[in-house]
Amino acid sequence: MTVKAIKAIVLGGMLATAPLAATADEGLDPKDVADMLHAVMDSDRTIYTKMIVQRLVAKEKLIKASEFFDDDKAAPLPAQMFRFGSEMVADKTDLFSYSLQSLWPINKQNAPRTDMEKEGLQFIADNPGENYYGEEELGGETYFTAVYPDVAVAEVCATCHNDHKDTPRTDFKVGDVMGGVVIRIPLDG
Amino acid sequence: MTRNSILWLVWLLGSLIAGAAVAAVMYVGGPRDALLIGQTTGAHHQIELACDACHTADFYASPKKVAKKMNKACLECHKTELQLSNDSHPVKKFRDPRNADVRAKLDALYCHTCHAEHKPEITRVSAVTLPMDYCSACHQDVYKNRPSHEGHGFETCASAGCHNFHDNTALYEDFLVKHAGGPDIKDVAILKGAAISRAPDPVSVALASADPKADLEAYLAALEDAPDNPGEEAQKQLDRVLGAADAVAPDAHMTDDAVSKWAGSAHALNGVNCAGCHAPDAEGAETIAADWIESPGLRTCQSCHKNQAKTFKEGRHGMRFHPKLPKPRKEPKDGVEKLAATLFRDKPLGPITVADSALTTLKPEAAGIEIGSCNTCHKPHEVDIAVAAVGSCMGCHDDTHTRNYIGSPHDNLWKAELAGAAPGTGVSCADCHMPKIEDRRGDLFTTHNQNSYLRPNEKMIRTVCLSCHSLDFAIDALADPNLVESNFNGRPSVQIESIEWALRRAE
Numbered sequence: 001m002t003v004k005a006i007k008a009i010v011l012g013g014m015l016a017t018a019p020l021a022a023t024a025d026e027g028l029d030p031k032d033v034a035d036m037l038h039a040v041m042d043s044d045r046t047i048y049t050k051m052i053v054q055r056l057v058a059k060e061k062l063i064k065a066s067e068f069f070d071d072d073k074a075a076p077l078p079a080q081m082f083r084f085g086s087e088m089v090a091d092k093t094d095l096f097s098y099s100l101q102s103l104w105p106i107n108k109q110n111a112p113r114t115d116m117e118k119e120g121l122q123f124i125a126d127n128p129g130e131n132y133y134g135e136e137e138l139g140g141e142t143y144f145t146a147v148y149p150d151v152a153v154a155e156v157c158a159t160c161h162n163d164h165k166d167t168p169r170t171d172f173k174v175g176d177v178m179g180g181v182v183i184r185i186p187l188d189g
Numbered sequence: 190m191t192r193n194s195i196l197w198l199v200w201l202l203g204s205l206i207a208g209a210a211v212a213a214v215m216y217v218g219g220p221r222d223a224l225l226i227g228q229t230t231g232a233h234h235q236i237e238l239a240c241d242a243c244h245t246a247d248f249y250a251s252p253k254k255v256a257k258k259m260n261k262a263c264l265e266c267h268k269t270e271l272q273l274s275n276d277s278h279p280v281k282k283f284r285d286p287r288n289a290d291v292r293a294k295l296d297a298l299y300c301h302t303c304h305a306e307h308k309p310e311i312t313r314v315s316a317v318t319l320p321m322d323y324c325s326a327c328h329q330d331v332y333k334n335r336p337s338h339e340g341h342g343f344e345t346c347a348s349a350g351c352h353n354f355h356d357n358t359a360l361y362e363d364f365l366v367k368h369a370g371g372p373d374i375k376d377v378a379i380l381k382g383a384a385i386s387r388a389p390d391p392v393s394v395a396l397a398s399a400d401p402k403a404d405l406e407a408y409l410a411a412l413e414d415a416p417d418n419p420g421e422e423a424q425k426q427l428d429r430v431l432g433a434a435d436a437v438a439p440d441a442h443m444t445d446d447a448v449s450k451w452a453g454s455a456h457a458l459n460g461v462n463c464a465g466c467h468a469p470d471a472e473g474a475e476t477i478a479a480d481w482i483e484s485p486g487l488r489t490c491q492s493c494h495k496n497q498a499k500t501f502k503e504g505r506h507g508m509r510f511h512p513k514l515p516k517p518r519k520e521p522k523d524g525v526e527k528l529a530a531t532l533f534r535d536k537p538l539g540p541i542t543v544a545d546s547a548l549t550t551l552k553p554e555a556a557g558i559e560i561g562s563c564n565t566c567h568k569p570h571e572v573d574i575a576v577a578a579v580g581s582c583m584g585c586h587d588d589t590h591t592r593n594y595i596g597s598p599h600d601n602l603w604k605a606e607l608a609g610a611a612p613g614t615g616v617s618c619a620d621c622h623m624p625k626i627e628d629r630r631g632d633l634f635t636t637h638n639q640n641s642y643l644r645p646n647e648k649m650i651r652t653v654c655l656s657c658h659s660l661d662f663a664i665d666a667l668a669d670p671n672l673v674e675s676n677f678n679g680r681p682s683v684q685i686e687s688i689e690w691a692l693r694r695a696e
Contacts, residue, residue, distance in 0.1 A: 090284040097285050139289030
């Protein structure tokens, strides 16, 4: 359904005008598709952070969470869970892709790289609560790109990032925008 | 006809025949040596004439499809190794479109970007065909993030002891910090897996005791994963044991030597009679004689020794038997192709001889030995299975590292173990190159894929070296090519700074 929907909207040239409750012929606006995908990602991410890491690691101290989860026999960090999901999605489909990035990344490969990523991450940092949308061309393909704020939903988010030896920023607190989720949908069909 | 016309005719006919022969070899069968565009890398030469092992795409497929299919072919054989190495740069990390600019510089989606085949003139160690500064494509910011690396060029990243593109399981920063320090040789230096697998067989120990059942029951009950009913299990294991009187084989094969060696072997202890290997499908004395296989090989052994057989086929000694290798091309049913097939047919790869496999220095007298059967190295009738751990290797390999093993510290320990020292204290060839690892269920077995722990040699650190040595010592020793060649007769003459740097950053 989503595949057909996206193709239909591109072919029909109705990119920016498609309403949310579009008919099957018109398909869905990529922005709505991105918003829907993000709603799922953000909910799963928040739940893992709160229910597993904040609860079982920080509060109950029943398990450990570690970047080196395999060697440390620990739970993966929320950022890793998110990345593993996005890598698995990339294995399954090229209809969309997503990643977690930050202006203050611990892993420097997660710093914004494209112009739109840089602009988007700065925008969501400067305008809390707002998302950023645009189009960009990468490797000869045009993408609809959406950047959503990634907020510290629990104490562990802030403490872990503030304490990590590779962090460029040490004053995060709960509620701060720590980075952004970037979702891309190719528009060229 | 003029002389010129005749020559033209001969040329035309000759060209047609040659063209037809090339087409037949390409599409029907026959030896494809002439089509090779350059020597293949490393052990690949063993399978290089099975072109369709790697070239799996259709003739008219797009370049992208060809590349994708070729990657898939690489992974058919190398997937397990990459999983074991917890690959630092898996393809999935590069799929995201945000990496388009990176991929333009170094297309890490494809194995052959770095490991191009048929290019011996530019192939480096570990089959890398790129200039050694390939890390620069993505890690330009390294000097900013790691000031300690200042002054070290990108061509040195993958130097021994520092970084690997795929396997950094013993080299990542946190691991270096956790394993820093300690004596070069640990106070208790034992290869854990070897200690377990070389411990005296509990059943034979029990049989030698006054009350075998009680002895074995006590042993089983003390195990970490003890059976629910140790007494019942002990009885079951003892009932299984066969003795010389139980041997069933055609008269001609019932020699005292064969029977006595078998009766002392693990096969007899585990209830495997002569026919179990020599006539596995036979029932009754008559069919045993009719089905008797003189020298059972891989096909028989693998029915019980699954892990060993699987890894053997993934390694350098058994790769010609890898299940994913293409079979000989099928004989065409009709037409010109069927006609061509009368002249041009593929032969199965079959075992390779030592002479043909020569990548390293091998003994001339071993030239005719065929590799590909378990009993090339193992002597199943021998009570002493240790022959495969050193003796068999020495039978063919004749390079400096191998020759220097004799009299090396590891060899001295191995000899001491054979003379009665604790199991796992000796270090044989197999202990480093074919270590004991766990399968998916956690059961210990000897991996027969020596490639998994060979290059880069830091792959050995976690599985092997750290059992007895400190990480500092292991990294330095493996980074010293002279020490490796001398088979570790002496001390490392190089000192890799990675642990020191890691500790400094952790402070």
